[in-house]
Structure formats: structure tokens, C-alpha cells
Amino acid sequence: xxxxxxxxxxxxAGGLAVxxxxxxxxxxxxxxxxxxxTAVGADISEADLKQGKQHFIEANYGLAEKHFRKAVELRAxxxxxxxxxxxxxxxxxxxxxxxxxxAQLLKVAGRQPRIVNNxxxxxxxxxxxxxxxxxxxxxxxxxxxDPIVEANLTLLKKx
Numbered sequence: 001x002x003x004x005x006x007x008x009x010x011x012x013a014g015g016l017a018v019x020x021x022x023x024x025x026x027x028x029x030x031x032x033x034x035x036x037x038t039a040v041g042a043d044i045s046e047a048d049l050k051q052g053k054q055h056f057i058e059a060n061y062g063l064a065e066k067h068f069r070k071a072v073e074l075r076a077x078x079x080x081x082x083x084x085x086x087x088x089x090x091x092x093x094x095x096x097x098x099x100x101x102x103a104q105l106l107k108v109a110g111r112q113p114r115i116v117n118n119x120x121x122x123x124x125x126x127x128x129x130x131x132x133x134x135x136x137x138x139x140x141x142x143x144x145x146d147p148i149v150e151a152n153l154t155l156l157k158k159x
Contacts, residue, residue, distance in 0.1 A: 045074035045081065052084050061091040072104075079109035083118065090122045098122055113142035117149050124156055132156055 052067035065088035071081035086101035102119055109115060120135030133156060139149045 043075065045071045045078060048074065049078065049081050049084070052081070052088070056084060056088060056091075059091075061088050064088045065092060076104075077108055079105060082108055083115065086122070087118060090118075090125055093125075095122065095126055113139045113146075113149075116142070117146075117152060121152050121155075124152065124159065127159075129156065129159065 048067040048071040052064045052071060055061070055064035055067060065085065068081050068085035068088055071078060072085055075081065082101055082105035086098050086105060089095070089098035089101055102115070102122070105115055116135050117139035120132045120139060123129075123132035123135060132152075136149060136153050136156060140146070140153065143149050
């Protein structure tokens with residue numbers, strides 16, 4: 001009986017403590033001064049785009065893919081980010097994902113010679129010479145004498 005009485009006293013005391021806390025704050029407005037979060041001035045996808053480019057240049061294709069993917073998640077209309085993502089997937093040998101990225105890139109930017117050139121290079125990496133030749137020839141017609149297209153055509157001839 002002593003334990004039951006003690007438990008009852010604890011329950012009542014706990015209830016009073018909780019209700020005391022609630023009654024002290026009931027109806028009061030929090031007047032604590034806070035700082036507001038300022039709006040981000042720059043496009044945050046630009047930072048990922050920049051990092052993706054830097055990693056790609058340094059041949060860190062896994063990190064490049066990560067940043068380009070984040071950039072397209074933040075700005076799905078960024079053709080540059082889609083191009084970087086597709087090229088990163090190409091370098092990683094993830095051609096299934098590269099095809100998806102190129103398809104999205106074509107939706108965003110249309111069929112441009114630089115995109116077609118990259119798609120041709122992608123096919124070259126896969127060993128699909130006929131597709132590579134067709135795409136690179138299309139890029140060459142649109143960009144005659146372009147050094148990047150010419151370099152890809154030279155690579156095609158050497159394989």
C-alpha cells in the first residue's frame with residue numbers, strides 16, 4: 001500500500017509540474033529575436049555545374065557525375081548540365097544512363113551539332129562505329145572544320 005500511495009503522489013506531482021509549464025506559456029507570444037535567412041542571390045545549381053566541370057577536366061568522372069546530376073536536379077532546363085552529365089556517364093561506361101541524359105538534353109536544347117558530336121563520341125566509346133560515323137558526319141556537316149569534330153573523326157578512323 002505504501003508503494004501505491006507513493007506512485008500516486010508522483011503522478012500528481014508530475015501532472016502539476018507539466019500543467020504549471022503549460023499554464024506559464026499559454027497565450028504568450030514568442031518574442032525571441034531571430035535572424036532571418038537571406039535569399040540566395042546566385043543560382044545554387046551553378047556551383048554544382050562549376051564543380052562538375054572542374055572534376056571532369058581533372059578526369060574525376062564519378063565526382064563530375066555527382067555534381068552534374070545535382071545541377072540537373074536543381075535546374076532541369078540546364079543544357080550544359082545535361083551535356084556534362086551525359087559525358088560523365090560516357091566516361092564511366094554507363095551508356096544506359098548516358099542515353100537517358102542525351103535524350104533529356106535533346107528535349108531541352110534541340111538537336112544541335114555539339115550535342116550530335118558528343119552522341120557520336122559516345123557511340124565510338126561503345127564500339128558502335130556505324131552509329132558513330134553517322135552522328136559525327138552529321139556534326140561535321142553542321143560544323144565544317146571544327147577541331148573537336150575532326151578529332152573525333154580521326155579517332156573513328158583509327159579504331
